[in-house]
Amino acid sequence: MHDETLSVHAGNAVDPGTGAIRRPLVMANSYALPADPSELDWSDFSTPLYTRNGGANQGWLEEKLALLETAGERGDVDAVALASGVAAIHALFFTFLRTGDHVVCSDVTYVATRRLLTELLPAKYGITATLVDSSDPEAVRAAIRPTTRLVHVETPANPTTRITDVEAVAAVAHEAGALLSVDATFATPVLQRPLALGADLVVHSLTKYINGHGDAMGGAVIGDRSLTDRIRADAQVDVGGVISPFHAWLIMRGAVTLPLRMRQHCASAQVLAEGLAADPRVAYVAYPGLPSHPQHALAARTMTGFGGMLAFAVRGDSDAQNRFVAALRVITSAVSLGHDESLIVHVAGDGERARSLPEEFRRWGHLRFSVGLEHPDDLVADLDQALTATLGPR
Numbered sequence: 001m002h003d004e005t006l007s008v009h010a011g012n013a014v015d016p017g018t019g020a021i022r023r024p025l026v027m028a029n030s031y032a033l034p035a036d037p038s039e040l041d042w043s044d045f046s047t048p049l050y051t052r053n054g055g056a057n058q059g060w061l062e063e064k065l066a067l068l069e070t071a072g073e074r075g076d077v078d079a080v081a082l083a084s085g086v087a088a089i090h091a092l093f094f095t096f097l098r099t100g101d102h103v104v105c106s107d108v109t110y111v112a113t114r115r116l117l118t119e120l121l122p123a124k125y126g127i128t129a130t131l132v133d134s135s136d137p138e139a140v141r142a143a144i145r146p147t148t149r150l151v152h153v154e155t156p157a158n159p160t161t162r163i164t165d166v167e168a169v170a171a172v173a174h175e176a177g178a179l180l181s182v183d184a185t186f187a188t189p190v191l192q193r194p195l196a197l198g199a200d201l202v203v204h205s206l207t208k209y210i211n212g213h214g215d216a217m218g219g220a221v222i223g224d225r226s227l228t229d230r231i232r233a234d235a236q237v238d239v240g241g242v243i244s245p246f247h248a249w250l251i252m253r254g255a256v257t258l259p260l261r262m263r264q265h266c267a268s269a270q271v272l273a274e275g276l277a278a279d280p281r282v283a284y285v286a287y288p289g290l291p292s293h294p295q296h297a298l299a300a301r302t303m304t305g306f307g308g309m310l311a312f313a314v315r316g317d318s319d320a321q322n323r324f325v326a327a328l329r330v331i332t333s334a335v336s337l338g339h340d341e342s343l344i345v346h347v348a349g350d351g352e353r354a355r356s357l358p359e360e361f362r363r364w365g366h367l368r369f370s371v372g373l374e375h376p377d378d379l380v381a382d383l384d385q386a387l388t389a390t391l392g393p394r
């Protein structure tokens with residue numbers, strides 16, 4: 001089935017209690033026990049008992065996510081929904097890594113991923129990580145050790161939009177007997193399905209495009225049920241970062257329009273990226289849909305769209321980037337991404353976080369721009385008037 005059809009119908013059904021044609025919001029912590037609870041298999045997640053083990057809205061959202069991630073051919077694939085994207089990433093690391101294990105990870109990722117792998121997990125659990133440019137499968141191969149259990153990549157990467165060849169990196173990971181996990185938050189299942197390209201596990205921050213409305217937090221890990229059941233047992237039930245039923249309900253509602261929204265995010269981002277790239281007041285633009293992007297051809301071959309995220313800088317110092325942002329009237333200065341409204345965040349190029357970013361990001365800093373669903377002409381006009389306010393007319 002097509003994405004649009006799955007987004008509407010997957011996980012939804014007539015509610016047997018009320019006859020409502022939409023899944024209700026079930027704000028219950030506990031579910032009725034059978035007459036003889038001693039018969040229960042407490043590790044059977046399919047019978048809801050307690051919302052930390054599994055609940056109604058959580059389960060319907062997980063069904064929707066697994067179907068979207070597999071184009072409706074769910075088979076043995078399941079999803080685990082948790083309280084945030086970071087909770088999902090932590091759950092994945094916590095479940096599959098133990099003391100002495102080694103991870104190969106992209107050197108450009110969401111900041112919490114980097115901190116977990118380079119500071120927290122090494123200090124607390126003796127897990128080690130090597131960060132590499134994962135757009136080069138040979139660099140991943142060279143970083144593999146006998147103790148490598150996991151390769152983790154983010155594609156497109158936050159904030160540079162660097163693209164990793166999932167198929168090539170999956171081959172490297174599997175040759176080494178390691179799992180490959182892909183943080184596909186920027187792509188969503190609409191633009192790429194990493195499981196079909198050989199990844200073992202996919203992570204999404206549901207907070208971003210999948211919810212899409214900036215009003216709920218969630219995260220998910222999706223993969224073969226034999227893997228997701230381990231995440232449920234170890235990291236959901238016994239670490240406990242579960243998603244609330246209300247947030248699961250909101251995200252399920254937001255996800256209905258995901259393919260429609262992604263189409264517009266991609267179309268608008270392409271227009272804005274091309275416009276910015278042609279503007280002499282702009283220092284650089286990173287967007288996979290531009291032929292100047294280092295992995296443009298790979299993105300074109302392995303994704304069905306280039307996404308709604310771009311990064312750029314105006315020709316000026318850090319103060320000029322701030323003045324540009326302050327002059328914007330439609331585009332909001334805020335973190336997060338994938339919302340209906342356009343969001344921009346200025347990150348200076350000299351911090352610790354900037355060290356592994358490309359040269360132009362370090363020289364100029366960057367403006368991470370999540371292109372929203374406003375009319376693209378209004379966004380073009382907003383960027384132009386803010387550039388004029390900062391640097392004068394074109």
Ligand SMILES: *Cc1c(COP(=O)(O)O)cnc(C)c1O
Binds near residue numbers: 183205
């Ligand atoms: C935002 C983000 C996360 C973290 O998600 P939260 O829901 O904020 O915890 C992880 N990965 C990527 C690529 C992100 O953009």
